[in-house]
Amino acid sequence: MQWDIVIGLEIHAQLATKTKIFSGSSTAFGAEPNTQASAVDLAMPGTLPVPNEQAFRYAVMFGLAVNAEIGRRSVFDRKNYFYPDLPKGYQTTQLDHPIVGPGFVDVDLAGGRSKRVRIHHAHLEEDAGKSLHESLFDERGQGMTGIDLNRAGTPLIEIVTEPDINSAEEAVAFAKKLHSLVSSLGICDGDMSQGSLRFDVNISLKPKGSDTLGTRTETKNLNSFRFMEQAIAHEVERQMDILEDGGRIIQETRLYNGDRDESRSMRSKEEANDYRYFPCPDLLPVVIDDAFIESARVLLPELPDARKARFKEQYSLNDYDASLLSDDARLSAFFEDTAAHCKDAKLAANWVLGEFSARLNADNETVAQAPISGIQLGQLVARIADNTVSSSGAKKVFEALWNGDGGSEGNAADAIIEAQGLKQVSDTGALEAIVDEVLAGMPEQIAQYQEADEKKRKKLMGGFMGPLMKASKGQGNPRLFTEILQRKLNA
Amino acid sequence: MTISRADLEKVAVLARIRLDDEQIPALENDLSNILSLVDQLSAANTDNVEPLAHPLDAVQRLRADEVTESNQREAFQAIAPATESGLYLVPRVIE
Amino acid sequence: MHNKSVAELSRELESGKISSVELTRELLDRIKAEDGQYNSFITVTEDLAMADAKAADEQRAAGNANAWTGVPFAHKDIFCTNGVATTAGSKMLANFVPPYDATVVANFRAAGAVCLGKTNMDEFAMGSSTESSFFGPVTNPWGLNKDEKRVPGGSSGGSAAAIAARLVPAATATDTGGSIRQPAALCGVTGLKSTYGRVSRYGMIAFASSLDQGGTMARTAEDNALMLNVMAGFDPKDSTSADRAVPDYTATLNQPLKGLRVGLPKEYFSDQLNPAMEQQVRNAVKEYEKLGATVKEVSLPHAELAIAAYYVIAPAEASANLSRFDGVRYGYRCDNPQDLNDLYTRTRAEGFGNEVKRRILVGTYALSAGYFDAYYLKAQKVRRLIQQDFINAFKEVDVLMSPVSPSPAFVQGEKTSDPVTMYLEDIFTIAVNLAGVPAMSVPAGFVDGLPVGLQIIGNYFEEARLLNAAHQFQQVTGWHQKFPQ
Incomplete structure (x- = not known):
């Protein structure tokens, strides 16, 4: 049988606020355990939450960036469950009245295709603490788990998509787009390995062309795009095997292990869950007025879609190059530095997407870690454009620049061309x-x-x-x- | 309205309160009596009535994003039942 | 000296007739000698009190005194006190010493008042008799005889009994469904539950967040006004606290009551009310007519649904508020937990008393899947109807008057076997909490030698009007000056 794959994502993005969502504790990463856990974060008796304005501003910025309705009156609810990393015994979240309502994101796919993924809503909530299963023992020698509540109360927005995604490729393209969006907005540091951005994937299958959705599973713990792609492929295959054997899919949460490419059910933990949501009586409805929305709007940087359109217009780039260069804010800035220092934007784009990106990949580095600047690359590209150096010569110059030859003063490319005698004869x-x-x-x-x-x-x-x-x-x-x-x- | 033993046991699991067998009949009786009292609500006509969550019709004030808390781990953990290396200890949780 | 009011003590401290150290010593000695029979204190902070008294005397000598400098009082053991055990009457918190102050506590500290200790209460403020405390029941100083002891009401029974026994002139208290007014009535003292949001809840251990409100208890209305001057006000740490100006509540105490419009809610003069009690309440209303008030009957048509709505909303909120007591970060933890579930279920089974467990279970049930709409949502809708009743009534009258409790102080153990019977103690007080309006209990006579309270209910933030009405009544009656035995 032919199957349609139906995928929806839930994304938890830690907001880059200085303090927690309900207390004035720092959210700085890497502190000693429980040194950033205040009386409120520890749920000491009698303590009360007071929400962080910046968390709301960031959430509204996200809403504006995904063309969403802003929840003018959002309400916090309590989601009740016991877990040692959840000090109050409930998570303060937003159930029926989220801060961000329906919106959408357009995603570019290979081959010039494009896909609109609808956002169902995005809501604000608090993160939990961390459980550490190190070698800890009590006085009787019983194995213990250690609880660090530094992360407890870090603001999150949970972004929930409609089930509009139909393949692993689309899911990853959307995830990358979302990553670039929250990073560009500056509302999340986007560091997936530290858990700043966490993706859960809801997957179901239905007979090709059918209107009825199948039973879905939720796969958690996808801390890289590669794992996401693998996990989706894995889960689709698992479900297909079950369905084609005439079995039924159980609605459950599954934990994916990327290192082993396997998943297992978390049913035991989900047992008898009844979260008993109700409005948090310690908090009042948050009313967002026009002035607040404007205060968020003025903070919006140029977003990837707008940047792409500008790159096509300003630099006469084709759709594909413009798209690749505009997705990541750092790469965009690097490219614009390069283009500004040579007179050939097209050639700059080729070098940024070609030699430069290939080298980053080979060294497994990010744009921010690159040993050369956009300006330096621009100075090199200028010398290719004016025929001072051949393209094969330019590759030698690039290599030298990357290794830090030519120094950091003045025009390093010229210094290398001179020193290595790479100047081409055009007489x-x-x-x-x-x-x-x-x-x-x-x-x-x-x-x-x-x-x-x-x-x-x-x-x-x-x-x-x-x-x-x-x-x-x-x-x-x-x-x-x-x-x-x-x-x-x-x- | 009476509460069944099964419901009572389910609720006790959700509330993480261990019930001893000998407590259960009395609790069933008490809770059923309380729920009967509460069942008066069903007689009220609440068509088109908005729920009231807070007595004052006020809106939430938001706090500036400034760090106001300092490290008080020592004071907080001095009153904790079990800690080690700055961590709160619980029986090992199997993930 | 122990018979004097806060206002009188304040004047005597100011005149130098007595020092705070002498006064504090006398009351501490009195607590030592007398409280064995009442059990109104959980903790007495003798050393801290003496040090504070000394500091207060120095402050006064330096000319920096205010009305409260050096005046002794007590806190209900629900307010967190930095460095002093705060138990909420529970085994769960028997060893809990908070490293922070409740805002109310910080306010009294800043005023220079001398806290003598923490008063006993129903566990987590859940009760109407102060019999559910882990630290033992409190005995009402009224109606004491060889054969029987009576309850002081609850949950602030320790505060009420301590004032009635003249161990302290004043004490803080809290009121979720009547926990200030009913014990004040049963102990013959004056108490005020302020408007929801008037007094910060920060550091006040939560029972039901949308109903809990701190308030005052003392012998006179004037003393209540002096307390509220310290307690009331906006607190940035409490999102539900009201950001509005605080008047000087003593400034309007002496306004004449001529033209005051008094409403008597007919639903509160029902056949559930002891007829002798009703007579006392009606006599009190007559005094108000003599003072120039006009009286008419009004209706709170949904009042009879208040208990039902309350016993959904309060337990539901409590079920979540009390989830933090899990044996992990503070408070009681069971011995040798075998696994995480054992830690949770045994800690909570052993740490909470029966009434607290009942309410957590009822609240969990009311919020659980399939019951939420029928119970919680329905109760919130009824809550709005009840609020609307008060809004409508206050279009016609300035204050409402009624009994506080259906009968005077009952004998210990009489109502502990059936929780619903105990809940009905609060039939006249609970609607006030659901609406969030302020209300007082003022001593208004005796039945069989036991005090009777008059409830005066005001519109939102009209505490000054209530205190004025109570103070004027106390200028022409002597009920508040009667002492037990």
Whole structure:
């Protein structure tokens, strides 16, 4: 049987506020356990929550960025369950009246396709603490779990999509887009390995073309895009196997282990869950007025979609390049620095997406970690554009720049070109002399060339270029060599 | 309205309160009596009535995003039942 | 000296007739000698009190005194006191010493008042007799005889009994369904539950967040006004506290009552009311007519649903508020927990008393899947109807007057076997909490030698009007000056 894959995502994004959602404790990462857990965070008796304005502003910024309705009156609810990392015995969240209502995100896919993923809503809530299962024991030698509540109360927005996604490829493209969005907005640091951005995937299958949704499972713990892709493939296959054997899917939460590419049910933990949501009586409805929305709107940076449109317009880039360059705010900025320091934006784009991105990938580094700046690359690209250096020479310069040669002062690219003698000869008189000299030693090849047809001649041209480059010690401008050669041979 | 033993046991699990067998009959009786008292509510006509969560029709004030708390771990953990290396200890949780 | 009011003690401290150290010593000695028979205190902070008294005398000598400097009082043991055990009357918190102050506590500290200790209460403020305390029941100083002891009412029974026994001139208290007014009535003292949001709840151990409100208890209305001057006000740490100006509640005590419009809710003069009690309440209303008030009958048509709505909303909120008591970060923890579930279920089974467990279970049930709409949502809708009754009534009258409790102080153990019978103690007080309006209990006579309270209910934030009405009544009656035995 043919199956349709139906996927919805739930994304938890930690908001980059200075303090927690309901207390004035710092949210800084990496502190000693429980040193950033105040009386409120520890749910000491009699303590009360007071919400953080910036968490609301960030949530509204997100809402504006995904074309969503803003919840003008949002209400906090208590979600009741016991767990040691949840000090109050309930999580304060928003159930029926979230801060962000329905919206959408348009995602670019390979082959120039595009997909609209609807956002069901996004709500504010508090994060839980962390359980550490290290070698801890009580005085009787019983194994213990340690609880660190530094993270408890860190503001989260939980973003819930409609089940609009139909493949792992679409899911990952959407996830990357969302990652770029919250990073560009500056509302989340986007660090998936630290859990700043966490993806849960709801997956179900239905017979191809059917209108009825199948039973879904939720897969948690996807801390990289690669794991997400693998986990979806894994779960789709698992469900397909069950369905094709005539079995039924159980609605459950599954935990994916990326290192082993396997998943297991978390049914035991979900047992008899009844969260008994009700409005939190310690908090009042939060009313968002026009002025507050404007205070968020003015903080919105240029978002990837707008940036892409601008790149196409301003730099005459094609859709594909513009899309790749605009998704990540840091890469965008790098590209704009490069383009500003050369006069050829198209060439800048090729170098940023080509040599530069390949090198980042090879070294497993982010744009921020790159040892060269956009300005330095721009200075190099300028020298390619003005024929000072050949493209093969430029690759040597790039390598040297990456290794920190050329220093950090002034124009490093020029310094390297000078030091390594990579300056290409573009003096037509000098080049003509080299051509004459080389051709004088190749009468047979000339005769062969002149007898050949048009198609064959193109091939034979290469036989002259090698000796020409050698004779010019690699410094002759290949384009000029070709022009002179053609003129002389066709004469 | 009476509460069944099964319901009582389910609620006790949710509330994480262990019930001893000998307590259950009396609790069933007490809770059933309380629920009978509460069942008067069903007689009230509440068509088109908005629920009232707070007595004052006020809206939430928001706090500026400024750090106001300092590390008080020592004071807080001095009154904790079990800690080690700054962590609160609970019997090992199997994930 | 122990018979004097806060206002009188304040004047004597100011005149230098007595020092705070002398006064504090006398009352501490009195607590030592007398409280064995009442059990009104859970903790007496003798050393801290003496140190505070000394500091207060120095402050007064330096000319920096206010009305409260050096005046002894007590806190209900529901308010967190930095460095002093705060138990909420529960085994769960028997060893809990908070490293922070409730806002109310900080306010009294800043005023220079001298706290003598923490008063006994029903566990987590759940009760109407102060018999559910882990630290033993409190005995009402009234009606004491060889054969029987009577309850002081609850949950603030320790505060009420301590004032009636003249161990302290004043004490803080809290009221979720009548927990200030009913014990005040049963002990013959004056108490005020302020408007919801008037007094900060920060550091006040929560029972039901949308109903809980701190308030005052003393012998006179004037003393209640002096207390409220310290307690009332906006607190940025409590999202539900009201951000509005606080008047000087003593400034309007002496306004004449001529033209005061008094409403008598007919539903509160029902056949559930002891006829002798009703007579006392009606006599008190007559005094108000003599003072120039006009009286008419009004209706609170949904009042009879108040108990039902309350016993959904309060337990529901409590069930979540009390989830934090899990044996992990503070408070009681069971011995040798075998696993996480054992830690939770045994800690909570052993740490909470029966009434608290009943309410947690009822609240959990009311919020659970399938029952939420029929119970919780329905109760909140009825709550709005009840609020609307008060709003409508206050279009016609300035204050409402009624009995506080259906009968005077009952004998210990009489109502502990049946929780519903105990709940009906609060039939006249509970609607006030659901609406969030302020109300007082003022001593208004005796039945069989036991005090009777008059309830005066006001519109939102009209505490000054209530205190004025109570004070004027106390200028022409002597009920509040009667002492037991």
